[in-house]
Amino acid sequence: MAEIGTTARTGETCPESGVWQAVGTPSTTAPIAKGNTMPPYAAAAVTWKLIRKA
Template sequence: MARKPLGTKASTGSRCPESGVWQVEHRTATAPIAEGNVMPPYDQKAVVWVLIQYA
């Protein structure tokens, strides 16, 4: 199965489509998130996460 491309986006509450390092869009905050986990909020707010590095 092919990996999702770097730059893939996922919103808070959705399932993570690819294990790796995810960055909050327009922020410097990053988090390692595993495929299938629920994308978390940031600073208690719903955000868009961007895949920046594979696990």
């Protein structure tokens, strides 16, 4: 089970359902379900950080 602060890159499989935040500026948050592919943000590959579990 992934912990708060876990990171995943665009294109990787989401390790934990929850709210993920794009690292960097500009930033955004998105609800992403475990098993889904981590999405790009602002048309670029980013690192996502888990900030809240579902």
